Amino acid sequence: MIQKKVLSSSDESSEDEHVEELMDKQKLVQAKANKPTRTSVSAEVYGQFNKKGQYQAKKVNKSEDAIKRIKQRMTQAFMFSALDEHELAIVIDAMEERKFKAGDFVIKQGDDGDVLYVVDQGQLDCFKVFKKGEPEKHLKVYQPGESFGELALLYNVPRAATIKAKTEAICFSLDRETFNHIVKDAAAKKREKYEEFLSKVELLKDMDPYERLQIADALKVQKFNKNDYIIRQGEQGNTFYFIQKGDCIATKAENGAEKEVYSYKVGDYFGELALIKHEPRAANIVAKSEVIVVYLDSDSFRRLIGPVDEILKRNMSRYEKYLKK
């Protein structure tokens, strides 16, 4: 059985390939929290660490200052966006402050993982070996307010990348037990719910599937009725939208009347201009049917949309003839 091989193999290459296999996009989509599929092999292996039994809330002693900093970071880390106040309080109690020196390994690819981290201070590098024998690739630098180490906890798989402190760093760690009881279900459901939708959004189709999952963590949802204004021309803009259901049009005020200038369907996006150009909303966006949008606030937009920034800017030309008016 494959899972036996994972546990007992001393052959590093098969283990690396296994990690690789688990991180395959298909597997990520299939990996359902608490519901191991036939293909998420290691869910059975690691499941024993992950059972939901009685939960004894954990309180890690820390200074008032540390609690204040955790609270602030929790509002920035997307992973916790679905939690209510009571759940947040439990997570804050359980968090532990961890200090690292530049060069310290926080996570090593292939290891078992038992905690998730939220960066408070400093920077950490993320590296990943994609194929056995190939050199590791530098993927990103983690900054304060970002979290990492969630995959091992969400999908019961070995660590999928290596995280090394680039500077002196302080992180807050959250144990697997608290994560399982308070964070996991909501976070896994949200990723599962939006992964497929986001993979079909034209703008994001070439984005790394892992980065798309971060967008899923950060999304918020809103419903509109036919003829509702989702955006009003001239207002300040702080949100970027994708249409999950329904149709919308863009209209612009012209000689006292409103003229339709653009139309949008499921999977399309709008609201990017105000965020990119730091200008008031350039048009109205009106729902033409019942509409469901998912949206990112400006901070999430800036942190997550970077990889498609060039496409967004290129696509801005679609509005050119209207913007000149």
Ligand SMILES: Nc1ncnc2c1ncn2[C@@H]1O[C@@H]2COP(=O)(O)O[C@H]2[C@H]1O
């Ligand atoms: N492209 C990527 N693939 C996998 N993990 C990544 C990637 N980029 C960042 N990471 C983070 O690196 C972490 C390593 O530990 P985990 O696998 O638990 O969770 C992983 C993610 O939080």
